[in-house]
Amino acid sequence: MKAKELIEELNIGGFAPEITCDTVKSGDPETELKKVAVTMFATVDTVRAAKSWGADMIIVHEPTYYDHMEVIIPSIVEERKKALIEESGIVIYRYHDHMHHREKDQITEGELHYLGLEGDFERTPYSASYILKTKTPINALELAKRMEKELGIAHVRIAGERDKKSSTIAACFGTPDGVYELLRDENVEIVLTGEACEWKLAEYARDAAALGINKSLIVMGHIGSERDGMRLLAKRMQEKYTSFETKYIECGEVYMYTDK
Ligand SMILES: [Fe+2]
Ligand SMILES: [Fe+2]
Known part of the structure; x- marks a missing residue:
């Protein structure tokens, strides 16, 4: 060939x-x-x-x-x-x-596959950003540890709520559109992304958690x-x-x- x-x-x-x-x-x-x-x-x-x-x-x-x-x-x-x-x-x-x-985003499929996160992911209005409803609720700390173990990321960073269980996750791998909008969505509990603007996204998540809202931002690094x-x-x-x-x-x- x-x-x-x-x-x-x-x-x-x-x-x-x-x-x-x-x-x-x-x-x-x-x-x-x-x-x-x-x-x-x-x-x-x-x-x-x-x-x-x-x-x-x-x-x-x-x-x-x-x-x-x-x-x-x-x-x-x-x-x-x-x-x-x-x-x-x-x-x-x-x-x-x-x-x-593709009909199914191949990058998102690969990430969720190796992460062992089960559940269907659906498109959002934002290109290459998806919503995943997990079958088993998970908190940001468990998810970050799983990323380090299964995806080999050296240091995953969490802003906002670390310990409350969540089941609505926005998967915004790389640096796609809509990360801020999905973070602000009241139905979304955890946002996963590659790179993040700290003063905006991470501080929003930190304040949300301090106000009692179940909201986390997990920054994986672009490659991770x-x-x-x-x-x-x-x-x-x-x-x-x-x-x-x-x-x-x-x-x-x-x-x-x-x-x-
Ligand atoms: Fe990328
Ligand atoms: Fe990409």
């Missing part, structure tokens, strides 16, 4: 936007595939790891050059990274919009909140495709800590 044929198959599903960031960023789409790496970010280290594994293609969720539509603003970093990628000859394909805009969607994609590709090998490459969280 060629890279362009795999891309065509991945994109089946009724989502065909006029403008999308889901394009080939580097390499030749005619490349015959033997090894395909799946990762969250094409970091310098994941490109090197893919290269030493012998990958022909890397499927990523996020931009490689720090801009959503990959408009490259030249500096020594972009120049060196581009040289590294071009020298590798690997096809890089960004798979972002299709992941989120989305990479499991790519992990699930890699697993499904391993099961579906036998003409090439698929491997999930972990890009790791972007921050380091003093204790880990």
Whole structure:
């Protein structure tokens, strides 16, 4: 199978936007595939790891050059990274919009799957934000600990109510629209997100809890909140495709800590 044929198959599903960031960023789409790496970010280290594994293609969720539509603003970093990628000859394909805009958001599905949160999630008016009604009530502390254990996030942060049981959770993985609006929704008890504006979102949750309202904001980090969607994609590709090998490459969280 060629890279362009795999891309065509991945994109089946009724989502065909006029403008999308889901394009080939580097390499030749005619490349015959033997090894395909799946990762969250094409970091310098994941490109090197893919290269030493012998990958022909890397499927990523996020931009490689720090801009959503990959408009490259030249500096020594972009120049060196581009040289590294071009020298590798690997096809890089960004798979972002299709992941989120399927009938069922594939990133959200992956996160909830590996988190072991059962219950259906429903769309909200906000793109890539969902409401989950959990079968078993859970509090923010238990949920954060589960994220650290099952998703490997080094430090999950909680603002607001930590201990009261909740069953209405807004899943706003990454940094989608509607996080503030869903946090303010009286029916929503816990909001999960990748990145948050502290002075606005976290302080709203803190005040809400201090006023006796069951409201929490859980900040997972951008990578921690989305990479499991790519992990699930890699697993499904391993099961579906036998003409090439698929491997999930972990890009790791972007921050380091003093204790880990
Ligand atoms: Fe994202
Ligand atoms: Fe995303």
